[in-house]
Amino acid sequence: xxxxDASVPAFLQILGALSGILTKAEAHCAAKNIQxxxxxxxxxxxxxxxxxxxxxxxxxxxxxxxxxxAHIDVPSVPDTEKxxxxxxxxxxxxxxxxxxxxxxxxxxxDTKEVTFPIGPNNSMTLPGQQFLxxxxxxxxxxxxxxxxxxxxxxxxxxxxxxxxGVS
Numbered sequence: 049x050x051x052x053d054a055s056v057p058a059f060l061q062i063l064g065a066l067s068g069i070l071t072k073a074e075a076h077c078a079a080k081n082i083q084x085x086x087x088x089x090x091x092x093x094x095x096x097x098x099x100x101x102x103x104x105x106x107x108x109x110x111x112x113x114x115x116x117x118a119h120i121d122v123p124s125v126p127d128t129e130k131x132x133x134x135x136x137x138x139x140x141x142x143x144x145x146x147x148x149x150x151x152x153x154x155x156x157x158d159t160k161e162v163t164f165p166i167g168p169n170n171s172m173t174l175p176g177q178q179f180l181x182x183x184x185x186x187x188x189x190x191x192x193x194x195x196x197x198x199x200x201x202x203x204x205x206x207x208x209x210x211x212x213g214v215s
Contacts, residue, residue, distance in 0.1 A: 052154035055117065055180055056146050059110035062192050063146075065213030066103060067139045069199055069206050073099075074132040076204045084132060090198050101127070102195040103135045106188055107142045113184030114146055116162045117176050118153040 077084045089098045097105070104127045115122045123145065129135045162179040166172045174182065196211045209215040 050151050050154065051117070051158045051176070051180075052149065052151040055154070055184075056114060056149055058185070059114065059188065060143055060146055061213050062188070062211075063107065063110060063139050063143050065211055066106060066192055066195060067136045068213060068215070069196060069204070069210050070103070070132050070136050070139075072206055072210065073199050073204045076199075076202075077132075080203070085130075087199070087202055087204075088130070088132070088135075090202050092194065092198055092201060096194070099195055099198045100129055100135060102191045102198065104129065104138065106191040106195065107138055109184055109188035109191065111142050111145055112164075113180065113188065114149055116164055116184075117157040117160075117180065118149060119157075119160065120153070 073087055074084065076082070077087055088100045091098050108125070111125075112122045125138070125141075129138055158175065158177040158180075160176050161173050162176050163171050163173040164179065164183065193211070196206065200206055207215070
């Protein structure tokens with residue numbers, strides 16, 4: 049399996065699934081007469097980030113991770129989404145961006161060094177395989193899972209198949 053095949057399709061699958069659960073969340077708000085802002089600002093615990101930030105960060109770890117692995121400029125997108133539709137558009141743009149990558153861009157990426165920020169004033173460098181498996185994937189899945197958990201905790205009828213994008 050190529051390094052491209054091990055990364056880009058996995059990100060695309062879950063980005064699509066996140067879009068699907070946002071659609072179900074929006075329908076839940078309409079059916080239960082809940083203001084969308086309430087759900088978009090929901091958290092699993094007060095010191096955790098809200099739903100909208102979880103979605104934004106999942107997108108960021110997918111797109112920035114792939115850019116770093118391909119050794120191209122890392123895209124920067126402001127975090128301004130305030131509606132379900134804006135978040136779905138962010139995910140759609142991220143998916144479109146990931147679909148522009150070609151397998152050849154990832155050749156040798158498993159051993160090439162990747163430098164990435166670890167806070168506002170520090171960076172770290174790892175071989176691509178370690179970066180993908182220890183940084184990009186864990187952070188991506190953490191934020192995607194947390195978004196799913198926030199919605200499920202708030203009564204949105206979603207399950208594992210929704211998280212996997214196969215419902």
